[in-house]
Each structure stands twice: as structure tokens, then as C-alpha cells.
Amino acid sequence: MVTSLGKEEEAECFLDIKPDHDFSYHNLPYGVFSTAHSAPRVGVAIGDWVLDLSVLASETDIFSFDASCFHEAALNAFMAQPRAVWTSARAAIRQVLSKGEPLLQEDAALRARTLLPFHNVKMHLPARIGDYTDFYSSREHATNVGIMFRGKENALQPNWLHLPVGYHGRASSVVISGTPVIRPQGQLQADSIDDKKGSIYGPSRLLDFEMEVGAFVGGAPNPLGQPLTMAEADEHLFGLVLMNDWSARDIQKWEYVPLGPFTAKNFATSISPWVVTLDALRPFLCPTSACTQDNPVPLPYLRDPDYASYDIHLEVSLQSAGLPFPHPISRSNFRHLYWTIRQQLVHHSVTGCNLRPGDLLGSGTISGTDDSSLGSLLELSWKGSREVEVGDGSTRKFLRDGDSVVLRGWSQGKDFRVGFGVCEGRVLPAGTKVSSLLAPEGPPVRYGGLRLHGYWRSSATWRVRIALEWKGLEYEYVPVHLVEGEQNSSAYAALNPLGQVPTFEICDLATGRKVVLTQSLAIIEFLDEAFPETKPMLPRGGSEAPLKRAQVRRVAEIVNSGIQPLQNLATMSDITAKSGGALDGKDFGRDAIVTGLAALESIVKGLAGKYCVGNRISLADAALVPQLYNARRFGVDLSVYPTLIRVEKEISGLEAFKRAHPDAQTDAIK
């Protein structure tokens, strides 16, 4: 068994990690996590921290590939990369965490945003699992089950030594460790496992766990019809997790002939949240327990030239409701699998089935040769014929309500571990209502404390008010009296150095920081992106959306940069003063409005439906309304802009626009 780490061993991590910690500097498993106010993204477990790869991706140059995949709520996009990228990512992460690297060590702010304490994060499923397949690759497990149900002579089916037997499982019910499992009710054999008298409906009496390891598929998907070869297998195996394939034995017995397990297993499959890569496990490559496959030798397509496994200790514990700690009831090892994950992968695709990144391959229950290494209660209790001690004085044949099943797995190096963390799930009584347990979560609320500093009659302030009212967002309105020069106060300058309105403040709840935004269009675009569940200010959806959005922005910019800057209070006063009265700023402003609105009329004429662009309220309307109001104050004749006037009339009846109107503001001077 190899446990030296070669060149990787030379580097050291700047973080303090205990030698028996699962998440050592040599491990670096990937997972998907979120914090209270921010969305799920990709991280790496290191000691008691989660390293936020999304921050590293957007704020540093450490990755030599497109690292936008780390912003996603699932590992699929990263898993879809070639192995060379996985290796490169690992090298970059090791470098960032190494003693010699100043990036995080010398930048406390970046470090605080990048290394998050474990207790502050919530874990999610590491991937969107397209398809989940479960194998049956432990010879000891298959033999035990065969002996129980068919006797010693016919223990293994004729095909078992010729191919890795597997079946398609249910992807939708794969859940993350920590999710409770409600005892399933279904059709089951009336009296006992062997009874064939028919079925009843009721709670499963023979609820069991299965200690498994799951492999996540990676790399580019093989095209349908093009099988993977053994030589390609390593490119398509990303990493491993612990897996508990919960099984209702009495339901399974009744339903599984002839098409395999169905409702007996599709109620839940638990996996651990951190995906341990094969790169991390490389030092623990070892011979399989079987050593060789020579009786029979597999068909050529299925022959694994290495026929190697990984030395991963597996342990299953049971924590009954009364126990403070889980009590170990079985210990096994990943190397006991007769069929390797490479063989599972290749056989899965033999007839041309396409395997996609994020697909999950379960190993099947991993049992060893002696009674302390059996991977299910079915085997531990030998079909209910013997009692299993669970550490609190009580015994089990199958699981009771309140029992928690805890899987652990780790590879042990000389002075470090590559561990999997835990895969845990507690059995709740049949019929437990899930509403209280698994209420669907909305997206995290990321921003709060919306505050708008502005002036009742300022066009730019008004635009932002329109967006806030249209979207139904609550906000605080803080008047800045432009005519009295409040915008030039030192307090306001600290917020907005240009001394303009509006200034928008929000609290980023994920970081606790107050953030200042200015520029009305930038603020409105932000509101549209930050509150996607509210009414849009820019057209969404469809392949025509980019063009429609461009036209909306175009109309808004004609006002925002083409007209308004030339007729705002500051510009006009400036012109009057600097020209010594030779040019009245108001005349200059009026000219700009007349020229600008003429262009706007001709453009909007070609774009308008009910509103400025098509039949939906947009940013363009938020720009138009204040500009027409200004034009009236300047005495501009609007009758030559019939489209603009028509659209304005449509808009004027909308409640949100009424609430945003200057006259409705607290600082309005009437």
C-alpha cells in the first residue's frame, strides 16, 4: 500500500489542521455550500473551513482555466472539464493554501471572504444528478444475499462473475447527508420475508441501510452510441462520496421480480456532501481484496489492466434515539469490491449509453468476509435471525424509528487523512408530514436596507423611484434638497463625491457591508438583477431578449446621456454663470430637450407598442416620464411628439407611476 505523497508532500498548508482531520491539505474535496444570505456555490473543505472558490475565481488569477464554473450551484460544469483541468485546479488550490503563498495570508479581508468557518455554511447536493445507477459489485454481499434467498448452491447468479450487475436508480430522491428519512409505506409481503401469501399496505417493517460508495462521473459526455473504453475510464471518473442506499426489504421482496427494485429503494438515497477526488486518493491505490479476476477472466472490453482499488476504511454506526454518540456496528473497506469503478463505468456504456458529468454510480453494498464487516442489517442480522447490538443495551434486526445511520470513510496516511466526513440520516416514523421538515426554500434574501437619497423633482431620482415602485420593493426615501445645496454638504460628499442625486444605499446581507451605488440606470439594472422575482424593467427570456433589451437601453440612454445632462440644474447654472449671462442655461437646456425629444420620437415610433418598447413597461418608460415632465416645465411644445405623448398617457394610469411621481413625495414643494 502506498501512502507517500511524492512531490505534493513537500508543500505545507498555512492553516492548522490536526493529523486525524478528514479534510487535510492532501484531501481538498469539492462541495456546494451556501451561507445565510448568499446562493449556493462551489467550495473546498480544508480543516475546519470552507474555501470559497467563487471568490477566488472572480477576484484572483490563480486559475489558469475559465473558473466561472465555481459560481454555479452544482459541480456539473467543473466535473465536465477534462482531467487536466481538475489537476490544474487542485494545484492552484494547494498553492493558495501553501505556507509560501502570501495571497491569503497577507490579505486579511480576502482571507475572511474566502475561508469560511464550517459552522457558518450549509451544504447542498454536490451535483445535479442526471442519472443515478446502482451496482451490486461486492461478491461477499451478493453471495450473502444469494445464500439467504436461494441457498449456498446457487448463491451467485450465472451472470454475476461475468459483468458488474447494476440497475437504474432514482435520481430525484438522492438527498444530502442530514436529510431525515421517513419510514416508507407501501406494498409489502404480508407476514415475513419468505411469506408469499400476498401483499398488504403499511409501513415497512424491514427498513435497512446499505453502506456504499458513490462515484461521480466527469469529463465530456460520451456521445450516445459510442461506448467508453477502459483506457478512457480515468478521464470520466471525478471523485467519490459515501452513500446510504436505504432499502425496504419487505417491499423489495414483493416487487422486485422480474424488473428489479423500484419503490423499495426510490424513497431516499443519502450521500455525503464532499466529493473526494481520485487525485486525492491516488496515494491509497492498492490491490483489490480479490487480487485477480481469473475465474472467469472478464471479456476483453471489461478487463481492467490495473485491477486496482483504493484503501478506504468504511464504518457504519447506528445512533439510537437515546444515545449521545453513534455506535459502530460494521467496518469494511472499499477494496472489497470485486468490480472496480472503472469496470462499472465501462460496462454501463457498453451498448452505447451516454454518461454525463454529474451522473452518480453507486458501488452496491460493500461487505467484507467476516461478520463484523457486513454492509447492511439484512446481512448483520442474517435475515432477521440474529440480534445486532447497538450500544445502548438494545438490539436491532432492522431499523427503528429514531435511529440515525452514520457512515464514515477515510484513507489513512502516515500523518494525515483523506476522509469523507459523514453521511447521516435519521429514520422518522411513517406518515410524518414533511411540510415541517422539508419546506421548499426560496432563494436567499441577499440585500436589505434599501435607501434612496434624492430630490423630488430630480429626473434621475424619479427613474429609480419608478423602478422601486414598479417592483414593489420597500425602501427608505431620504430627501436631499438640491436648491438649498444639501448635495454639497460634506456628509453627502462622503456618500457621493459627484454631489449628484440619486445615491442608493443597500446592505449586502451576505457580508454585512453597506454598499453605495450611484447613476440611476446602473441602480435600476442592479434592482432588476438582484430581485429577479419582481416585475422586470428590462425584457427577459427568449432568444430575442438581447435585441429588445438593447432597444430599451438605447431609449433610456438617449434621455440619460443625450438630453438630461445638458439640462440639469448644475449644467444650466454653470453655463449662465460662466458665460456671464450671455447664454441663459435654461435656453441651452430647452434646446437640448427639443433636439433630443425629436430624435426620441422618431426612434420610439418604430419600437413602441402600448409602452416605449413593445407592450411591457421597461426602463425606457422610467426614463421617458420624467423627461416629458421637464420638457413641460421648460415650456416645450409636446404636440410634435405624438408617440411619446400617447405612451405617457398609457403609463400615467399605473399606480406604481403615480406613487413615484414628484408630487407624491415628502419633499415636494407645491
Next chain:
Amino acid sequence: MVTSLGKEEEAECFLDIKPDHDFSYHNLPYGVFSTAHSAPRVGVAIGDWVLDLSVLASETDIFSFDASCFHEAALNAFMAQPRAVWTSARAAIRQVLSKGEPLLQEDAALRARTLLPFHNVKMHLPARIGDYTDFYSSREHATNVGIMFRGKENALQPNWLHLPVGYHGRASSVVISGTPVIRPQGQLQADSIDDKKGSIYGPSRLLDFEMEVGAFVGGAPNPLGQPLTMAEADEHLFGLVLMNDWSARDIQKWEYVPLGPFTAKNFATSISPWVVTLDALRPFLCPTSACTQDNPVPLPYLRDPDYASYDIHLEVSLQSAGLPFPHPISRSNFRHLYWTIRQQLVHHSVTGCNLRPGDLLGSGTISGTDDSSLGSLLELSWKGSREVEVGDGSTRKFLRDGDSVVLRGWSQGKDFRVGFGVCEGRVLPAGTKVSSLLAPEGPPVRYGGLRLHGYWRSSATWRVRIALEWKGLEYEYVPVHLVEGEQNSSAYAALNPLGQVPTFEICDLATGRKVVLTQSLAIIEFLDEAFPETKPMLPRGGSEAPLKRAQVRRVAEIVNSGIQPLQNLATMSDITAKSGGALDGKDFGRDAIVTGLAALESIVKGLAGKYCVGNRISLADAALVPQLYNARRFGVDLSVYPTLIRVEKEISGLEAFKRAHPDAQTDAIK
């Protein structure tokens, strides 16, 4: 059997549809389609047209619900709606197509964009199939298979009449009608179906079809652990498609004990592209062929109070390589299923399995009672013991290379049909390389003919050049000589009524129309959205992106609307002229630059990394560089803006920015 349509019958469609057309006004099946230059979206088949629901969703008010789901490349979001929304959508679509409704009939342009001829569209899988499950619900099929392999006495397994036997299938290999199927190679029984001598590797010799109907699940997913009841079933059944569950009998026979079919079926499952809703099939509700389920009566959870089916004629044809038309070899009916789709759905969830919108439930092979109604070659050839005529003088026991299998299905009304179209697939020889057949498609190229009208030294033109160069987009550059007044020519005014540069032209390849965009920031945002595969000009990805994008837009707007409008050529000349020389426009412009850059410096100082905002090139940098160039031309002292100068220096070395520089343009005056 009911074939009257109730109230719906009263309306008529304004389109001309033949009475035997599958896609009648009473049908209105949903599908996902694309055209040459535009992305997949949702449509409805009506006669020889596809009604583009995405256009109706964004340009009309016909839908009384949020119809953004019709912009998506899959029906999942629409399927996830409650049944009331499906019914409401159907009513709106019937109204739009009715004789009395002017919306499409009186607007030729909208009609042309909304009703697309069938031959111009390409069909895609109607949904992202999360999980695919196949049942085994035809008593005749199960009995036939049972007799063949176990003899008449044990034809049906003990559980068959107690529950709808089913197994999990492979979702990744569900393909759309028209996709060829490569003969699978795998492990198969060495000599014949009954041989148990072991396995060989090779092409399947017993390749078969299975005539099935698939049901798409809809509605909100039931939470894991909360089974669906019979009363809830209709809320969760969206519609039906035809399905061919291709099967390699020799592989299946060898592998399927004890865990069910695996590689024998996971190489391909074909479905028809149009999902026929249960609303459309309602007139064809009828008793199942079994009439009752009383021996045994199902357990209470599984008792279907209606126990009704739909009268859907099913036909399978085989078109051998030499035949010009498919030759019918079997005719059956959907009503022959013993277990209803409601029972399948409820049983699937009995132990708590969660069913999600877009999940696919296969019926299992649908065989009738006589020899002409068998749903597979296994049954038609009775396990290879008799020959099946295929219309060209040759016969089959199983499928040959070159054979095309065509499924059809329809419900026949008095003078109309509700049909499914076809589900077709041709068998290609084992080992066919898929690269030539199923090359992965990139996203459709939607825009072409990029043309930029601008002036070498115009800031706004320069910004757009930076974006085009940074993104590596090819474009034509058309100089507009501002100093010579070319922007005021009538030809240019037709393009851009404001007489400003830049003007951007593109061709929308999906519609063939030339589109004009103006306003530099709107153009750049468009380029970023329309060419997402190129380098971004706004930060992408992650929950921090909206804030980062807001800061980028803020910096760009300070230049675009805060500084540049006050110092551009037109404004400055205007001020000089209108003030009679009392105020030199250049002095006014210089002041605006000095004030603006001071604010910019203080803001960028807090946002900059290597570049204006963080460490990535963005729209902010495209705004900064031309503004600093202008400042130098005005003789502004830049040393007081150290951050801006430092960032500019970082940028100046980038090749894209060098290519975008005014001095590198064809109209540069040096």
C-alpha cells in the same frame, strides 16, 4: 365512447386543416422547436404550422399567467404550473386561432413571426427528463412474455395483478424521433435466447422495438416522503407521447436477473416530439379493455375510482431499407393497458418518491389480445419461432440494420383527429461512428453582419471598438467624418436621427431583418448578451455578480452621462456659438472633465484591482481609456488621478485595446 367536444366544438380555427390531420384545432400539442438562427422555445402544432408561443408571450397579452416559461428550451417550467394554468393556456391558444379573433388574422407581420411552416423548424426533446421510469402494464404483454419464458402455468408473476410493476430507466438516452439508433454491442447469451452456456461480446442479434406510450409528469413536485393520492393524480399528469423502448433481447436475457434490464435498454428510448395534453384527449375517455379490476381488487391506495383510459389507436410500421413507405405490422390501442397512468403515478410515489415536472413514465409494451396487435417483435415472432412479413417480400424475427420503426397514434373524432405525429428511428449497423451523425451542436448563430459607423476619435465609438476587439468579434468599420459634418447627411440621419456616432448595425439572422442600435453602452451590453461565449464586458456568475455589475455600470455612466456629454464636439461648439463667444465651449468642457475625473478617481480608488473594477477588464475600462485620452487633449493635469493613471497603464499593454485605439483606425488623421 365519447367523441363530442362539448363547448369547445363551437369555435372554429381560421387555418385550413384537413379532417384527418393529426394536429387539429382540438389537439394543440406542445413541443420544443428551433429555427436555423434561433434558439429552442415552446410551440404548439396546428395543422402544417408551429405556433410560436414565445412570440405570443412577449408581444401580446393573450396569456393571463406568467408566460415566460414559453421562452425556455424545455416544457418543464410550463409543466410545473397547476392544471388550471394548462387549461387557461389552451383556452388562450384556441382563442388566438379562432375565426373570430383578429390578432393574427389582421396583423400579417405578427402572423408571419408566429405561425411557422413545419418544414422550417427542427424539433427537440420536449422536456429535460429528470427521471424516466418504465412500467409493464399490459396484461397481454406480460402474459405473452411469461408464457414464452416460464410456461402458461406461471405466466404472470404473483405481484403482477397487485401493483403496476415498473423499473427505473435511463433518462440520458431518451432521444427525439428521427434520431438513428446504432445496433448495440454488449454481453449476450452465446447461442440462442434459451442458452445458458455463458456470454460473448458482440452486436445484439435480437434487437427489438416496444410500442409504448409515455406520460409526462406535471404540476408542483410532491415533497420527498409525501406520496401522491389518486385524487391528486390528474393534477400531476400533463400529457402523452409515443415511445419506442428499444430492447436487445439477448443482452436482456443474460443480464436482467436479479436487478432488471440495464444495458439491454439504456442505449436508446425514442419519443415523439409533440406532447398531447389530457385536455385534448378528454373527448376520448373510455373504459379500459379490462373494464374492471376485481380479481384481485387493488389495495385502497391504488384503487382508481374511474378506472378509465383513452381510446388511442396505436400502429407500428416497419420500413425496410428498400421500401418507400412504412409497412404496418401491428395495431393496438392504449386502452388495453390494465394499469392506468393514474395508478402508475400513484404507485410510483407510494413510498414517498418525489415526482418532478418533466419526468417520463413509460406504459410498457402495449399488446392486444390477437396476433395482429402485439407490441414487440419478440411477441410477433413468438420468440423467433415464426416470421413476420414486412411488406417487401422479406420477413423478420428481429430488426435488421437499415430497418426503420415508425410508431403512430391517434384518437379519431367524428370529423377530426387528435394525433401524435410519428415516433421514428432507423437501425444503423453496430459500430457506426456517431461523430458523423450526432455531432454536438453549438448554440445557433443568431446575429451577423456587424457594422460600426463611427469616428476615429469619438469616445463613444472607441468604447464600442474596445468591446468588439476584446470579444474578438469580426465587424466592418464605416468612418463618419464628424469634422466634415457627415453625421448630418440625410443618409446618416436615416440611420441615426440624433446625428451622433456610433451607430451599430447587425443582421438578425433569425428574421433576416437589419437592426440599428445606438448608444455605446446599450450596444456593448447587447454584444455581451448576444455573444455570451466571448470574453465578458460585465462580471458574470456568482451571487455577487449583480453588485459588481452595478459598480461597473456606475463607473461607465459617470463617464458616459456625467462627463462626456458636456465635453463633446457638438455641446462645446453649441456653447461657444450660443454665448457669442462669451463662454468658450472648450473651457466649459475642460471644467467638466476636471470635476468628473476627480469624482471618478475617488470612486475607482475604492473599486479597482488591476483594472477599474477588480481584476477583470470591463465596460468601466472601455469608458475610462477614451476619457483620459480626451483629458490629455484638453491639457488636463492627470497626475492628481493616480488610480486612473495606474489602471490606464495596465490596460495599455493589451492587444485588443491597441487595436481599438484611434491611431490604429483607417480614418485616423495624424
